[in-house]
Amino acid sequence: MLNGTEILTTAQMRAIESAAMDSGAVTGLELMERAGAAVVAALLERWPDPGRAFVLCGPGNNGGDGFVIARLLKDRGTEVTTLFLGERDRLSPDAAVNHDRWQQMLGDGDFWLPDPAEDTDLTSPDFEIGSSDVVIDAMLGTGANRPLPSTWANHLSDAVEGGNPVIAVDALSGLDLDSGRYAIDGRERSHIRATLTVTFQRAKVGHKLEEGPDRSGELVVADIGLEQDVRRHFDGPALRHEPVPSIRLTSPALARPLSKSSGHKFDHGHALILAGAAGRGGAARLAARAALRCGAGLVTLACPRDAIAENAASLPDAVMLRPLDEPDDLRKLLADKRINAICAGPGLGVERAATLLPVLAEDARDPKPVTWVGNQKFTFDLPFRAGRPTVLDADALTAGAAQGQAFLQGLHVNTILTPHEGEFARVFPDLGARLKQKHPTLSTLDAVREAADRAKAVILLKGPTTVISANAPRLRGKPPVEAWINPAAGPDAVPWLATAGSGDVLAGIITGILARGLPPLDAAATGAWLHAAAARRFGPGLIADDLPEELPGVFRDLGL
Numbered sequence: 001m002l003n004g005t006e007i008l009t010t011a012q013m014r015a016i017e018s019a020a021m022d023s024g025a026v027t028g029l030e031l032m033e034r035a036g037a038a039v040v041a042a043l044l045e046r047w048p049d050p051g052r053a054f055v056l057c058g059p060g061n062n063g064g065d066g067f068v069i070a071r072l073l074k075d076r077g078t079e080v081t082t083l084f085l086g087e088r089d090r091l092s093p094d095a096a097v098n099h100d101r102w103q104q105m106l107g108d109g110d111f112w113l114p115d116p117a118e119d120t121d122l123t124s125p126d127f128e129i130g131s132s133d134v135v136i137d138a139m140l141g142t143g144a145n146r147p148l149p150s151t152w153a154n155h156l157s158d159a160v161e162g163g164n165p166v167i168a169v170d171a172l173s174g175l176d177l178d179s180g181r182y183a184i185d186g187r188e189r190s191h192i193r194a195t196l197t198v199t200f201q202r203a204k205v206g207h208k209l210e211e212g213p214d215r216s217g218e219l220v221v222a223d224i225g226l227e228q229d230v231r232r233h234f235d236g237p238a239l240r241h242e243p244v245p246s247i248r249l250t251s252p253a254l255a256r257p258l259s260k261s262s263g264h265k266f267d268h269g270h271a272l273i274l275a276g277a278a279g280r281g282g283a284a285r286l287a288a289r290a291a292l293r294c295g296a297g298l299v300t301l302a303c304p305r306d307a308i309a310e311n312a313a314s315l316p317d318a319v320m321l322r323p324l325d326e327p328d329d330l331r332k333l334l335a336d337k338r339i340n341a342i343c344a345g346p347g348l349g350v351e352r353a354a355t356l357l358p359v360l361a362e363d364a365r366d367p368k369p370v371t372w373v374g375n376q377k378f379t380f381d382l383p384f385r386a387g388r389p390t391v392l393d394a395d396a397l398t399a400g401a402a403q404g405q406a407f408l409q410g411l412h413v414n415t416i417l418t419p420h421e422g423e424f425a426r427v428f429p430d431l432g433a434r435l436k437q438k439h440p441t442l443s444t445l446d447a448v449r450e451a452a453d454r455a456k457a458v459i460l461l462k463g464p465t466t467v468i469s470a471n472a473p474r475l476r477g478k479p480p481v482e483a484w485i486n487p488a489a490g491p492d493a494v495p496w497l498a499t500a501g502s503g504d505v506l507a508g509i510i511t512g513i514l515a516r517g518l519p520p521l522d523a524a525a526t527g528a529w530l531h532a533a534a535a536r537r538f539g540p541g542l543i544a545d546d547l548p549e550e551l552p553g554v555f556r557d558l559g560l
């Protein structure tokens with residue numbers, strides 16, 4: 001079984017669809033019919049007897065799906081009004097066939113509003129959107145390539161304001177299915193959202209990122225018979241040793257390797273948390289508790305000598321305390337090779353972080369694997385640096401951003417950066433600026449992938465939806481994962497997680513998991529999932545201190 005659900009970019013969906021058609025197994029017309037039928041089935045499950053339906057049909061194949069839906073609804077007795085926002089002669093052959101079939105079957109009760117001028121009056125009682133039981137948005141799907149015209153947005157706006165359910169075909173029109181950004185011409189209209197979105201074969205990245213979860217409403221993923229083609233897309237090239245990396249949604253299955261079988265405490269690793277000055281130790285203590293709750297065998301918190309008493313007073317006895325005043329103290333601590341995970345940032349203080357980061361950087365090496373052929377020893381250089389698994393968060397990121405390129409050069413494949421949006425923009429200013437633009441869009445996924453590539457490290461961008469990507473050597477025998485998305489927005493929202501100290505706990509959770517020996521990308525994804533799961537389990541009223549204490553319950557629920 002796969003860990004997590006694959007989701008697709010629009011380019012992948014197009015490639016899968018055309019591979020299916022090229023194989024001769026299915027025609028575009030058949031796919032369009034299945035897509036339309038899937039939308040009608042999902043619609044009727046929720047609104048069993050719609051008397052009137054209003055179908056907005058766009059200029060591409062999304063509109064083609066709309067014509068199929070109009071026909072199928074009329075077949076079962078619904079009165080249908082269609083508004084066609086394109087030109088017959090510019091339709092694809094498949095959409096044109098369905099356009100014509102619908103035109104031919106129009107009956108007395110149905111209305112046909114082709115090519116409306118901008119000022120078309122839709123308020124005549126005969127075809128008012130407001131008098132429809134359901135409004136189907138088949139204006140734009142995966143082919144949307146610019147903001148939604150404001151006149152088109154008006155139709156959605158009318159439907160939402162009239163309280164009509166909006167059923168989006170593949171996507172709420174205006175939603176970019178690669179970035180999850182919602183773009184319309186003219187003024188923002190935050191109230192526009194679908195009640196139900198029916199997408200095909202797999203959710204798309206844009207359903208899960210940024211505004212996607214909120215704008216899409218309930219998301220149904222309908223099987224239109226392309227399962228084998230999806231598998232062939234990912235696994236087929238594996239036969240040529242080039243498996244295609246996937247983008248996946250986190251899932252509880254990720255936490256399975258954390259099950260504790262018997263073993264010495266060192267089998268579960270030794271995490272080192274770097275803490276800051278007296279009076280500022282709360283964040284590092286939260287991280288230490290979280291690491292311990294994730295099953296790290298040992299957790300050491302290193303702080304200035306004059307902060308030891310304070311930390312001792314408010315940490316579990318299981319956490320060991322060590323003095324760390326000078327960078328050299330860190331060098332001495334790191335001489336203990338049993339320390340196999342480090343957390344630097346929460347409550348560390350920017351100045352202190354700036355002096356400790358170079359020590360962490362010098363701890364990393366260019367790895368030289370050794371191979372024996374007979375009795376001859378060969379070493380070779382690998383094109384990456386490796387070091388002890390390290391989480392850099394908060395003050396370490398701010399200090400790192402000020403050090404610029406020197407900071408990035410000190411990172412290695414086992415480093416995990418866990419910035420929020422502001423910290424991300426500090427470390428990668430150009431990407432941060434591009435993320436702010438509505439159009440043209442750079443998705444958070446693209447930004448994180450680019451950042452991981454530059455840093456040659458794992459990047460975890462925190463937000464309502466967390467995006468994680470790595471630039472790491474592929475592990476033999478494992479299906480490559482390019483990025484993980486941990487959705488905690490829309491229906492999956494965990495609003496209580498936006499609380500002071502919550503990020504410190506996440507850094508500690510990931511450090512604890514690293515100490516347990518999970519590879520960095522898996523550790524980051526698992527940590528993001530556990531963090532949201534703990535918050536969800538606790539519910540309203542959550543404060544960051546509750547999160548580590550909730551983890552045992554999450555593990556119990558998983559049967560670990």
Ligand SMILES: NC(=O)C1=CN([C@@H]2O[C@H](COP(=O)(O)OP(=O)(O)OC[C@H]3O[C@@H](n4cnc5c(N)ncnc54)[C@H](OP(=O)(O)O)[C@@H]3O)[C@@H](O)[C@H]2O)[C@H](O)CC1
Binds near residue numbers: 014
């Ligand atoms: N994925 C599948 O297996 C199936 C998908 N189907 C459906 O098809 C759409 C994708 O169809 P496509 O034709 O590629 O794209 P769209 O219909 O989404 O849109 C393309 C047309 O829209 C114009 N366009 C794009 N953006 C805008 C905009 N902001 N405003 C106005 N017009 C826009 C674009 O025009 P150009 O001027 O750019 O040429 C195109 O005319 C998918 O989402 C599914 O619903 C199949 O039916 C079944 C299988």
Ligand SMILES: [K+]
Binds near residue numbers: 137138139171173
């Ligand atoms: K649509």
